[in-house]
Amino acid sequence: MPDLIEVFREHGYEGASLSLIGARTGLGKGSLYHFFPGGKEEMAASVLAEIDAWFEHRVFAPLRGDPDPEAAIAAMFQATDLYFRSGARMCLIGIFALCDARDRFAGAIHGYFATWTQTLAEAMVRSGRNPGEARDIAEDIVGGIQGALVLARAVNDPGVFARALRRLAVRGGGLSSVRHRDTQP
Amino acid sequence: MPDLIEVFREHGYEGASLSLIGARTGLGKGSLYHFFPGGKEEMAASVLAEIDAWFEHRVFAPLRGDPDPEAAIAAMFQATDLYFRSGARMCLIGIFALCDARDRFAGAIHGYFATWTQTLAEAMVRSGRNPGEARDIAEDIVGGIQGALVLARAVNDPGVFARALRRLAVRGGGLSSVRHRDTQP
């Protein structure tokens, strides 16, 4: 249900009223409660699960399984730029992490960010970094992406996100970073 | 009104109901509407203004006026760590930037982040960096702080914020960064 995702993304959990959801999806309350007997909370949970599945398939699994970890990391940055529309689209899970109902979804929110950070760090270890440095850089990247999305929205300039992604990609082991490491003593 | 700030910080704009605000501040609705004739929106606006004033006094003004820009930047990191309680406290303005009512407060939100980024970049220029690099690093730091706060809350680990602040301080021209620059060709 892409419309459902967008209502929550644009209005947050409390802002996404059932009347808004109904208007946007074209579904009456009967249909909504037929598909989601648990009401609004179940709708939001299914949205979080859908997003998590997208990232699992497009980002986390490649980071885990790709025999070339540096290529997987580069692909991650590309997928991220695509998903967030170069900074024009917010991260719904980040929005939920800050909203008043965050405790109800703490598991999904924690899982998303923890998995991202961990699979990214592991890919970096496989590409030759030591574990401590890898965790540090992974946190830098995942946090940097979130912060850039907030900042881009706050100052209404998607360019903030583009510049941030470029910096983070270099730190994450883009080509320039590899070359840089190779020239170190 | 520190209680008012905390209600909005903990519950967001939509989550901070008048009954919650009344309970926390000990004020009845009559008193609240006497102090804030504009209702909830005026309460939130005054909270944003109060936070902006704190940062203006403790962060932005020193960044602008201190004859030693590197000391001002170091003081900024210290004030930031103190203000956000080493990652245990969220940024209210970041929360407002993502909530459904964000458009009503767009001016204050934009002003806060734009001023922080700009005064920080200018301090870096005064400490010897070129303007383009300074803006890039300033965006990295201000965005990195926001992202670290979100990530720290999402995975329930304030250590994320502490590690991020340490990385960002180095990039911003902490002592180690200066030493590093001095040893470059």
Added chain:
DNA sequence: GTCTATAGAGTGATAGAC
């Protein structure tokens, strides 16, 4: 008939304004 999807009036509770 049964099952699934839908519509929408109506519920009590609570919101913010005054």
Added chain:
DNA sequence: GTCTATCACTCTATAGAC
């Protein structure tokens, strides 16, 4: 405290598929 609007939600009725 009183007001009205709106909230999430329930329930009954009904449509067509099989």
